[in-house]
Amino acid sequence: MASSKNLPASKEPGAEKPGTKxxxxxxxxxxxxxxxxxxxxxxxxxxVIGFSGGLDSCVLLHLxxxxxxxxxxxxxxxxxxxxxxxxxxSWASFCQNVCAKLxxxxxxxxxxxxxxxxxxxxxxxxxxxxxxLLALDADxxxxxxxxxxxxxxxxxxxxxxxxxxxxxxxPKQHKKLLRPLLDAPRAVLESYAKQHKLVWIExxxxxxxxxxxxxxxxxxxPVLAKQYPAIQQTISRASRHMSExxxxxxxxxxxxxxxxxxxxxxxxxxxxxxxxxLSQPRINNALRWWLQQNEMDAPSSAQLQQITQQLxxxxxxxxxxxxxxxxxxxxxxxxxxxxxxxxxxxxxxFQTEWHGEDMVNLPDHxxxxxxxxxxxxxxxxxxxxxKLTIRYRKGGETIKPEEDRPTRRLNALLQTSCxxxxxxxxxxxxxxxxxxxxxxxxAVDARFKAEAGERGLQIDWQxx
Numbered sequence: 001m002a003s004s005k006n007l008p009a010s011k012e013p014g015a016e017k018p019g020t021k022x023x024x025x026x027x028x029x030x031x032x033x034x035x036x037x038x039x040x041x042x043x044x045x046x047x048v049i050g051f052s053g054g055l056d057s058c059v060l061l062h063l064x065x066x067x068x069x070x071x072x073x074x075x076x077x078x079x080x081x082x083x084x085x086x087x088x089x090s091w092a093s094f095c096q097n098v099c100a101k102l103x104x105x106x107x108x109x110x111x112x113x114x115x116x117x118x119x120x121x122x123x124x125x126x127x128x129x130x131x132x133l134l135a136l137d138a139d140x141x142x143x144x145x146x147x148x149x150x151x152x153x154x155x156x157x158x159x160x161x162x163x164x165x166x167x168x169x170x171p172k173q174h175k176k177l178l179r180p181l182l183d184a185p186r187a188v189l190e191s192y193a194k195q196h197k198l199v200w201i202e203x204x205x206x207x208x209x210x211x212x213x214x215x216x217x218x219x220x221x222p223v224l225a226k227q228y229p230a231i232q233q234t235i236s237r238a239s240r241h242m243s244e245x246x247x248x249x250x251x252x253x254x255x256x257x258x259x260x261x262x263x264x265x266x267x268x269x270x271x272x273x274x275x276x277x278l279s280q281p282r283i284n285n286a287l288r289w290w291l292q293q294n295e296m297d298a299p300s301s302a303q304l305q306q307i308t309q310q311l312x313x314x315x316x317x318x319x320x321x322x323x324x325x326x327x328x329x330x331x332x333x334x335x336x337x338x339x340x341x342x343x344x345x346x347x348x349x350f351q352t353e354w355h356g357e358d359m360v361n362l363p364d365h366x367x368x369x370x371x372x373x374x375x376x377x378x379x380x381x382x383x384x385x386x387k388l389t390i391r392y393r394k395g396g397e398t399i400k401p402e403e404d405r406p407t408r409r410l411n412a413l414l415q416t417s418c419x420x421x422x423x424x425x426x427x428x429x430x431x432x433x434x435x436x437x438x439x440x441x442x443a444v445d446a447r448f449k450a451e452a453g454e455r456g457l458q459i460d461w462q463x464x
Contacts, residue, residue: 045139053201056144151235169239253289268339377456
């Protein structure tokens with residue numbers, strides 16, 4: 001289960017620096033952490049290391065403990081128990097014992113890997129692991145990935161036909177995730193482990209070449225290394241080039257999508273007339289970026305082609321509805337694309353009274369925001385004497401926005417106000433007693449409207 005290796009001594013990267021007890025690897029880690037802390041302007045941050053008990057995480061844990069002696073941060077280790085191996089329980093115990101000896105706070109969590117997700121066992125386990133780690137209270141989640149891991153990742157992505165983003169490999173830093181050893185070869189970590197007499201776990205599944213990453217590690221890279229001895233370093237360098245190219249594409253997409261947003265604060269709505277002015281490669285790049293900014297997975301080439309075809313080339317009266325994730329769809333209306341959260345079976349009989357809150361959450365996960373403004377919304381004098389309630393449509397509602405204009409039926413008013421059909425059915429209505437008084441962002445009944453210079457209650461509907 002756990003073993004220490006009789007490894008050959010490594011050269012400078014893992015050895016002590018001349019005139020000091022600090023190794024080059026420790027020096028490199030400390031410099032990386034200091035730069036990250038400075039760039040984020042965080043003092044004494046909380047670091048959690050994803051601790052599997054393997055070589056990589058054991059080396060990283062030891063390095064962090066040593067580094068913590070001169071660089072202030074709070075260190076904790078967390079072990080994700082997948083339950084996929086008969087040794088899983090003993091691995092968790094091993095990790096706990098290692099942390100106890102190093103006086104590092106230790107926690108663990110059990111996850112259930114969905115073997116039928118369609119992702120494959122490796123990807124499903126990785127997804128469950130990252131979900132557990134990212135849910136932790138920490139400024140940074142530190143992972144032990146190294147240069148050899150990066151080379152394997154790039155080759156796997158290449159085999160899958162990935163684009164520039166996929167070929168950029170694993171980022172050294174992304175949001176809370178931090179991979180401080182990504183530029184270090186595995187041989188350097190092995191040398192460090194030998195020098196400090198570290199003991200670690202050997203996962204028996206790591207030699208099973210039915211898994212893609214193991215096949216790359218044991219069958220592909222050794223063959224390439226015979227012809228190209230520095231293959232890991234050169235592949236890692238290629239991934240950095242791809243990362244720079246991806247950053248440039250993101251910058252272009254940021255500029256292009258900004259031109260396609262009617263409201264910069266609403267990234268869930270895209271102006272398709274503006275999008276059509278771009279070249280096809282920039283349209284593809286903008287749509288990929290738009291999807292990812294709205295927390296969707298990067299689409300395949302086939303999926304992107306389908307999205308582009310339906311959004312930009314389908315007939316004007318076509319009811320475009322593209323499923324992109326569980327209950328999330330992309331829809332088209334009046335030359336705009338929308339991200340829509342199709343909430344199933346939300347409570348259409350919902351009704352609640354307003355008691356002065358700044359925000360009221362609604363059953364479809366949207367909310368109403370309340371603020372006071374001069375000459376806008378419902379005159380406060382009416383609210384002082386009448387109960388203000390919120391509910392959904394029941395049918396037959398009418399409102400009179402202007403004194404000298406006819407009363408309007410609700411459905412017609414929402415349609416002429418270009419409210420998309422899927423929003424009309426869950427549009428929140430505000431009543432003073434039995435009178436429909438306000439449609440957020442659309443109309444206020446003339447009888448209750450705040451006059452110029454009069455304080456009123458402005459109500460905005462915020463979709464999520």
